[in-house]
Amino acid sequence: MLNGKTILITGGTGSLGKAITKHILKEYPDVRKLIIFSRDEQKQFQMAQEYPSRQYPQIRFFIGDVRDLDRLKRAFQQVDFVIHAAAMKHVHIAEYNPEECIRTNVDGAQNVINAAIETKVQRVVALSTDKACAPINLYGATKLTSDKLFIAANNVKGVNPIRFSVVRYGNVMGSNGSVMPFFLQKKKEGVLPITDPDMTRFNISLQGGVDMVMYALKHALGGELYVPKIPSYRITDVADAIGPECEKPVIGIRPGEKIHEEMITSSDSYNTYDLGAYYIxxxxxxxxxxxxxxxxxxxxxxxxxxxxxxxxxxxxxxxESLRQLIKEHVNASFEV
Incomplete structure (x- = not known):
């Protein structure tokens, strides 16, 4: 599917961007070009050490910001597929910096759409989040807006055959800023702060997220929003899995947080179908x-x-299952 193609990943130096990069290079060794587009030069420098040009001549590193339409147009030249993973994602930071969040998550999404339509991009898959479903925080609201923009782009593209689709999933296990690496770090102090003992979250591995993106690239006709069938966890079970002997003070939820997350609302049900491994x-x-x-x-x-x-x-x-998953996907040396 990707052999002979040029793929660009916005936010390519993030956790999921790196996982997608690893997957593509392993499964599609004849990919023509893989462009890592991000604004963090230090992360690009570090990632380039993992993928030296002599060994991986198909990788390109492109400094740029999704807020900059002209830069995106330049980057999208001769690109076949775009995976849009760039976002400002920390809920509490977005609450205190709303304009910055809007500029990246909403304006940036529209810039990706406009740049893709004006160049010869064939398909765009945008990454969403459970927080975009019935949002109560700004981050979720901006990602819902982003989802709507990408879906609607299929109606405004004219005769252009480009396809836009969205994949939505829950907390990515072991990703930057997620709870498991945070608890593993706090375990050294003997204290695991619990926001609310009733809190639950959906859980998906990095590879599970990658598989969804690949599925959408292969099957999407344009306009679909894919949701995986994945398990939930209780935040208290994560704490018990990582540090059963640790103190677990309840500190209260942070600004904009939910106790439970949704990925499909009852209002969405009238347009939702069960595909087996995924909902659409x-x-x-x-x-x-x-x-x-x-x-x-x-x-x-x-x-x-x-x-x-x-x-x-x-x-x-x-x-017990969380302990095994942490060892497999977050920290291979993890022991209770």
Whole structure:
């Protein structure tokens, strides 16, 4: 699918961007070019040490910001596929710096769309988050806006055959700023601060996130929003898995946080179908007949009023399963 193609990843030096890079180079050794687009020169420098040009001549590092439309247009020249992973993502930081969050997550999304339409990009897959579903914080609101922009882009592209789609998932295990690396660090101090003992979150591995992006690149017709079927965890179980002997004071939730996260609301249910491994939310203003988005005899509509909530999930991680996942995906040397 990607051999002979040029792929660009915005936010390519982030946790998921690096995981996608690793996957592409392993699975598609004949990729024509893989462009890492980000604004952090230090992270690019460090990543370049992992992928020296002699060994990986197909990698290019491109300094740029999604806020800069002209720079994006330059970067998108002769690019086939764009994976949009750049975002300002920390909830509490976005609450205190709202304009910066909007400029990156909303204006940046529109810039990616405009640059992709004006160049010869064939497909764009944008990364979303569970916080975009029924948002109560600015980060979630900007990502919901971003999702809507990418879905609507399929209606304003004119005769351009480009396809825009979105993948939405929960907390990525071991990603920068996520709870597991934070708790592993705090374990050294003997204290694991709990925001709220009832808090739950969806959980997906980096590879699971990569697999969703690859699925969308291969199958999306344009306008779909993909949601994975993944387990939830209780924040208290994560704490018990990492530091059973640690103190666990309850410190209260941070600005803009939810107790539980959603990925599909009951209002979304009227446009949601079960694909097996994933749910798909089809566009409310479709560019194709509904049948085009669905597979014969496999996809089925979810019941009216269905919602997908981390607190009501039927699939749960346990303390023991979390310990195994931490060792496999976060820190190979982890021991209780």
């Amino acid at each position: 939310i089809v566009p409310t203003v479709p560019t194709r007949p509904l049948e085009a988005f669905l597979s014969q005899n496999q996809d089925k509509k979810v019941p009216a009023g269905f919602n997908y909530n981390s607190g009501d999930n039927t699939d749960w991680e346990t303390v």
